Amino acid sequence: MSDEYDNNKSYQAQSSEVLDGSAGSINPDMDYVRPAEIPEQDLYHAHSFIEKWIFCQDAKVIGVQYFLTAVFTGIVGLILSWLMRLQLGFPELAGFMTAEHYYQFVTMHGMIMVVYFLTALFLGGFGNYLIPLMVGARDMVFPYVNMLSFWMFFVAVAVLMASFFVPGGPTGAGWTLYPPQTILEGTPGSGTGILLMLISLSLFVIGFTMGGLNYMITILQARTRGMTLMRMPLTVWGIFTATVLAMLAFPALLVSAIMMTLDKVLQTSFFMPTILKAGEVLEYGGGSPILFQHLFWFFGHPEVYIVALPAFGIVSDLISVHARKNIFGYRMMVWAIVGIGGLSFFVWAHHMYVSGMNPWFGFFFATTTLIIAVPTAMKVYNWILTLWRGNIRINTVMLWCLGFIVTFVNGGITGIFLGNVSVDVPLSDTYFVVAHFHMVMGIAPLMVIMGAVYHWFPLVAGKMLSETLGKWHFWITFLGAYSIYFPMHYLGFIGVPRRYFEMYDSPYMTSTVGMNEFISVAAFIVGAAQFILVFNIIKTLKTGKKAEQNPWKANSLEWYTSTVPPEHGNFGERLPVVHRWPYDFSVPGAKDDFIPQTTAPSEVANTEVEKT
Amino acid sequence: MHAGIIFLLVIVGSILFHIFTPWYWTDIASNWGGMDSTITLTFWVGGGVFVAVCLFMVYCIFRYSHKEDRRAEYKPEDKKLEKILTWATTLGVCALLAPGLIIWNQYVNVPKNAIEVDVMAWQWGWQYRLPGADGKLGTTQVRNIADNNPFGINPDDPFGKDDIMIESDVINLENNRPVKILLRSVDVLHNWYVPQFRSKMDAVPGTVTFYWFEPNKVGEYEVLCAEYCGVGHYAMRGGVEVQDKADYEVWLSEQETFQQLSARYEKLNVDGNKLVKK
Numbered sequence: 001m002s003d004e005y006d007n008n009k010s011y012q013a014q015s016s017e018v019l020d021g022s023a024g025s026i027n028p029d030m031d032y033v034r035p036a037e038i039p040e041q042d043l044y045h046a047h048s049f050i051e052k053w054i055f056c057q058d059a060k061v062i063g064v065q066y067f068l069t070a071v072f073t074g075i076v077g078l079i080l081s082w083l084m085r086l087q088l089g090f091p092e093l094a095g096f097m098t099a100e101h102y103y104q105f106v107t108m109h110g111m112i113m114v115v116y117f118l119t120a121l122f123l124g125g126f127g128n129y130l131i132p133l134m135v136g137a138r139d140m141v142f143p144y145v146n147m148l149s150f151w152m153f154f155v156a157v158a159v160l161m162a163s164f165f166v167p168g169g170p171t172g173a174g175w176t177l178y179p180p181q182t183i184l185e186g187t188p189g190s191g192t193g194i195l196l197m198l199i200s201l202s203l204f205v206i207g208f209t210m211g212g213l214n215y216m217i218t219i220l221q222a223r224t225r226g227m228t229l230m231r232m233p234l235t236v237w238g239i240f241t242a243t244v245l246a247m248l249a250f251p252a253l254l255v256s257a258i259m260m261t262l263d264k265v266l267q268t269s270f271f272m273p274t275i276l277k278a279g280e281v282l283e284y285g286g287g288s289p290i291l292f293q294h295l296f297w298f299f300g301h302p303e304v305y306i307v308a309l310p311a312f313g314i315v316s317d318l319i320s321v322h323a324r325k326n327i328f329g330y331r332m333m334v335w336a337i338v339g340i341g342g343l344s345f346f347v348w349a350h351h352m353y354v355s356g357m358n359p360w361f362g363f364f365f366a367t368t369t370l371i372i373a374v375p376t377a378m379k380v381y382n383w384i385l386t387l388w389r390g391n392i393r394i395n396t397v398m399l400w401c402l403g404f405i406v407t408f409v410n411g412g413i414t415g416i417f418l419g420n421v422s423v424d425v426p427l428s429d430t431y432f433v434v435a436h437f438h439m440v441m442g443i444a445p446l447m448v449i450m451g452a453v454y455h456w457f458p459l460v461a462g463k464m465l466s467e468t469l470g471k472w473h474f475w476i477t478f479l480g481a482y483s484i485y486f487p488m489h490y491l492g493f494i495g496v497p498r499r500y501f502e503m504y505d506s507p508y509m510t511s512t513v514g515m516n517e518f519i520s521v522a523a524f525i526v527g528a529a530q531f532i533l534v535f536n537i538i539k540t541l542k543t544g545k546k547a548e549q550n551p552w553k554a555n556s557l558e559w560y561t562s563t564v565p566p567e568h569g570n571f572g573e574r575l576p577v578v579h580r581w582p583y584d585f586s587v588p589g590a591k592d593d594f595i596p597q598t599t600a601p602s603e604v605a606n607t608e609v610e611k612t
Numbered sequence: 613m614h615a616g617i618i619f620l621l622v623i624v625g626s627i628l629f630h631i632f633t634p635w636y637w638t639d640i641a642s643n644w645g646g647m648d649s650t651i652t653l654t655f656w657v658g659g660g661v662f663v664a665v666c667l668f669m670v671y672c673i674f675r676y677s678h679k680e681d682r683r684a685e686y687k688p689e690d691k692k693l694e695k696i697l698t699w700a701t702t703l704g705v706c707a708l709l710a711p712g713l714i715i716w717n718q719y720v721n722v723p724k725n726a727i728e729v730d731v732m733a734w735q736w737g738w739q740y741r742l743p744g745a746d747g748k749l750g751t752t753q754v755r756n757i758a759d760n761n762p763f764g765i766n767p768d769d770p771f772g773k774d775d776i777m778i779e780s781d782v783i784n785l786e787n788n789r790p791v792k793i794l795l796r797s798v799d800v801l802h803n804w805y806v807p808q809f810r811s812k813m814d815a816v817p818g819t820v821t822f823y824w825f826e827p828n829k830v831g832e833y834e835v836l837c838a839e840y841c842g843v844g845h846y847a848m849r850g851g852v853e854v855q856d857k858a859d860y861e862v863w864l865s866e867q868e869t870f871q872q873l874s875a876r877y878e879k880l881n882v883d884g885n886k887l888v889k890k
Contacts, residue, residue, distance in 0.1 A: 099843050099844075099846065100843055103840075103843060103845075172843070173840075174840045178801055178839075178840070180801075180817060181735075181799075181801065181840070181841055181842045184799065184800060184842070186735050186799075186800070186841075186842035186843060186844070187842045187843065188843055273817045273818025273819075274754045274755065274817070274818060275798065275799050275800075275817055276754050276755075276757055276798040276799060277735075277799050281754065281755055286818075287818070288818065289801060289816055289817065289818065290816060290819075323676075323684065324678075324683075324684045325684035325685065325686075326686065326687075326688050328687075328688075328689070328690075329688075329689050329690070329694055330688060330689070331689065332689075332694055354803065354812050354813050354814055355814050355816070356795070356813060356814040356815070356816040356819065356821035359716075359719070359720040360720065362716050362720070363713055363716065363717075366709065366712060366713060366716065367713075370705045370708065370709045371705070373701070374698065374701050374702055374705060377661075377697075377701045378694070378697065378698060378701070380665060381694075381697050384668050384669050384672065385690075385693075387669060387672035387673075387676065388668075388672050388676070389676060389684060389687075390672070390684045390685075391676060391678050391679065391682050391683060391684040392672065392676050392677050392678055393677075393678045394615050394673065394677050394678070399615060402615070402619065402669060402673070405665070405666075405669055406619065406622065406669070409661070409662050409665050409666065410662060413654075413658035413659070413661060413662050414658075416654060416658050416705075416708060417651065417654050417658070420650065420654065420708055420712035421712055421716045422646070422647055422650060422712050422713075422715035422716040422719055423647060423650050423651055423654060423712055425644075425647060425719065425810065425811055425812060426637075426644070426648075426651075426807075426810040426811070426812075427651075428812070428838075429803060429805070429812070429838040429839060430838075475618070479618075479622070482622060486626060486629065487629065487635070490635035490636060491635060493635065493637045494635055494636070494637060494638060494807070495637070495638060495805075495807025495808075495836075497805070497836050497837075497838050499840045499845060499846075500845070500846040501845075501846040502846050502847075504834070504836065504846075504849075506834050508638050508807070511634065511635065512635065515635060583688070585686075586683040586684035586685070586686050587686050588683075588686055593683055608686075610686070610687075610688050610689075
C-alpha cells in the first residue's frame with residue numbers, strides 16, 4: 001500500500017459531508033486539511049455505577065474527580081493557614097500550638113497548595129475536562145491510563161494525609177525539604193513523616209506522568225479536522241506547555257525524593273556532609289546539601305510555571321469571551337507561553353542567590369530571570385489591550401479576571417525585586433518573599449480558578465451559578481487577599497524573617513504586632529468567604545436556573561457539544577469541523593457578535609475576518 | 613461602575629500605603645546603600661508600571677463596559693504597538709538589571725583589607741573566631757570539635773594557634789573596617805543575618821561560604837538566623853557590637869587564643885587527674 005493520500009477513500013470513512021463529485025476537490029471551506037485516514041474507534045462505555053463514577057474512563061468524570069480531590073486538599077491547606085495565622089496574630093489564643101506544630105503546618109500548607117492543590121487542579125482538573133472538548137476529541141487518547149493517573153493521585157493524597165496520624169506527625173522541614181535538617185532530629189516529623197512525604201511525592205509524579213502523557217498526545221494527535229495548532233484556544237496552549245514542563249521537571253523531583261529516601265533509610269550520603277549532632281559525629285560524609293537545592297529548584301521553578309501557564313491560558317480565554325473581543329496578539333500570546341516555558345528551565349538558581357552556591361552564578365541567573373519578565377509583560381499588555389475598545393461584561397467571571405490582572409502584575413513586579421540578585425540579598429528569606437509568591441502564584445492563579453469555575457459551571461452542571469453570591473465571593477476574596485499580602489511586603493522590608501514561630505522582640509519588629517493581627521483577621525475572613533462558593537454550588541445544583549446551551553456566547557468547541565452537560569464521547573454522531581480560531585468576536589459584517597469555530601467561511605460570507 | 617471605583621480605590625490605597633507606611637526598612641548600618649537605592653529605583657519603575665497597567669484597566673472598565681448596541685473593535689494584531697511595547701519593556705528591564713549586577717559584582721569581590729571572621733553555626737547557636745597576630749585563620753574540621761577545641765581547629769596547623777576564640781553569640785566589630793564573614797555549620801543550613809547590614813548568606817555544612825560588608829554605625833545589633841534550621845530556628849539569635857577602633861582593640865585584647873584555651877584545658881585535666889588520684 002502506498003503512502004499516497006487517497007482523498008475519496010478516507011473522506012468517506014470519516015465524515016458524511018457532501019462530496020461535490022470529482023475526486024480531489026471536496027468541500028471548498030476545508031480542502032486544505034486532510035480528513036482522518038482511519039475511522040474513529042469506539043470508546044469503552046461504562047456498564048455499571050462503579051465504572052461510570054469511580055473507576056471511570058471518561059476524561060470529564062476524571063477531571064471532576066481530580067477537581068474534587070484537589071479541592072479537598074485545598075481545604076486542608078486553608079485550615080492549616082488559619083492555624084498559622086492564629087499563632088502569628090494572636091499567639092495567646094494559640095496556646096495549644098507548639099513550634100513543632102507550627103512548622104508542620106507551614107510545611108504541609110506549602111506542599112499541599114503548590115503540588116496537590118494547584119497543580120492537580122489546573123492540569124488534572126481543568127486539563128482533563130477541557131482538553132478533549134476544546135480540541136474536538138471524543139476523549140483522551142489513553143482513557144485507561146488516564147483513570148490510573150487519577151487513582152495514583154488519590155493514593156498519593158491518602159499517603160500524604162496519613163502522615164498527620166503517624167507518630168511524630170507530618171514533616172516540618174519546610175515545603176522545600178532542604179537537607180540535612182529534613183531528615184535529622186531537630187526537625188519535626190523527621191522519622192515517618194518525611195518518609196511518607198517522599199513516598200507521596202513519588203506516587204504523585206508517577207500518576208502525573210500518566211496523565212501528562214495523555215494531555216500531550218491528545219493535543220498533538222487527536223485534534224479534530226481543521227483544528228490547527230494556531231487555532232487552539234490559549235487554554236489548551238497553556239495546559240499543553242505546562243504539561244511539557246511537568247514531564248521535564250518532575251523527574252528531578254522524583255530523583256531527589258529517591259536520593260533523600262536513601263539518605264534517610266540506608267544512610268547514604270547524597271546530600272549529607274559530615275555532621276556533628278549532640279556532640280557525636282553522624283555516619284554521613286561527603287554529600288552536598290546544595291546539590292539537593294539545585295535538583296529541587298530545577299523542578300521547583302518550572303513548577304511555578306506549571307501552575308501559571310494554564311492560568312495565563314484560561315484567563316486569556318475568559319477575558320476574550322467576556323470582553324466580546326478577540327484576544328489581542330494571539331500569536332504573541334502563544335509564543336510568549338512557549339518562550340516562558342522554555343526560559344523557565346534556565347532560571348532555577350534565582351531561588352539560591354544566598355544559598356552558598358558559587359556566587360558567580362548570580363550574574364547568569366539574574367540575567368535569565370529578568371529576560372523572562374519581557375514575555376510575561378507582553379502577556380499583561382495583551383490582556384489589557386483586549387479589554388481596550390472591547391464591550392466588557394462586568395460579570396462575576398470578568399471580575400475574577402480583573403482581580404487576576406491586579407494581583408498578577410503586583411506579584412510580577414515584586415518578582416523583579418527578588419530576581420535582581422543584589423536586591424534579593426536583603427529581601428530573601430523575609431516576609432517579602434512570602435508576600436511575593438502568595439500574590440503571584442497563590443492569589444493570582446486562584447482568581448483564575450474561581451473565574452473558570454463560574455465560567456464553565458454551566459457546562460459541567462448545566463446550571464447557572466448565582467451572580468449575586470458570586471460577586472460577594474469575589475469582592476471579599478479579592479479585597480481580603482490584597483490586604484493580606486500587600487502590607488506583608490513591608491514586613492519584609494523591615495527584615496522580619498519568614499518561618500518564625502514567634503515574632504522577634506527587637507524594637508523594629510514589635511512595631512509589626514498590629515500588622516500581624518490585621519493580616520490574621522483578613523486571612524480568617526478570606527478563608528471563610530470561600531464557603532460562599534460551596535454554598536452557591538449546592539444551592540445552584542438544587543434550585544438553580546437551567547443554563548441554555550452556550551450561555552456566554554463563546555466560540556470554542558466545548559460549548560458546541562450534542563448535549564449539555566456533554567455526554568461520554570462529547571460530540572454525538574459526528575466530530576465538529578473547525579474553520580477558524582476561537583476568537584472571532586464582534587467581526588464586522590457578522591450578524592451576531594460571535595462566530596463559532598465550527599462556522600464555515602461560506603456561512604458568513606460578508607464578514608471581514610482577518611485571521612482564521 | 614462600582615467595580616471600576618473599587619479597583620481605583622485599591623490602586624490609590626496602595627500608593628497611599630506606600631507613602632505613609634510606618635513599616636519600612638531599618639536604618640542602614642553598612643556600606644550596602646546601593647542595595648537600598650536599587651530597591652528604590654525598582655519601586656519607581658515597577659510601581660510605575662503597576663499603577664499604569666491598573667489605571668488603564670480601570671479606564672477600560674469605565675469606558676467600555678457592556679452596551680447592547682455597541683460592538684467591540686475587531687483587530688487581532690497590531691505589529692507596531694507590540695514591537696514598541698516589547699522594546700520599551702526590554703529597556704526598562706535592562707535599566708533595573710544593570711545596577712543589580714554592578715552591586716552584585718561588589719558583593720562577590722571582597723576588599724583586600726577585610727578582616728576575616730569565622731562564624732560557626734549549629735542547632736541552635738553561634739560562635740565566632742578571629743585571626744590572631746598572623747592575620748590568618750587556621751584550617752578546621754568538624755571531626756576535631758571537642759571541649760578543648762570548640763572550633764575544630766586542626767592541631768597541626770600553625771596558623772590556628774593564635775586564633776582568637778569567642779565562645780559567645782555576640783561578636784564585636786570595628787567600625788569602618790570591611791569584614792569578610794566566613795560561614796560554617798556543623799549540622800544543618802543556617803544564615804547569619806543582621807537586617808541593618810542588609811547582607812546575608814547561608815552557612816552550609818561541609819563547605820565554607822562567605823560575604824562581606826563594612827559596618828559604618830557604632831551600636832548593638834541583633835543577629836537572626838535567616839535559613840530554616842529546625843524547630844529552634846526562630847530562637848536562634850546572636851548579636852553584633854560595632855565599636856570604634858580604640859574600644860574594639862581593648863575588647864580584642866581581652867579575648868582568649870586557641871593556645872591559651874588549650875593550656876587552660878590541659879591544666880584542668882591535670883587538676884582533674886590529681887583529684888581522681890586523691
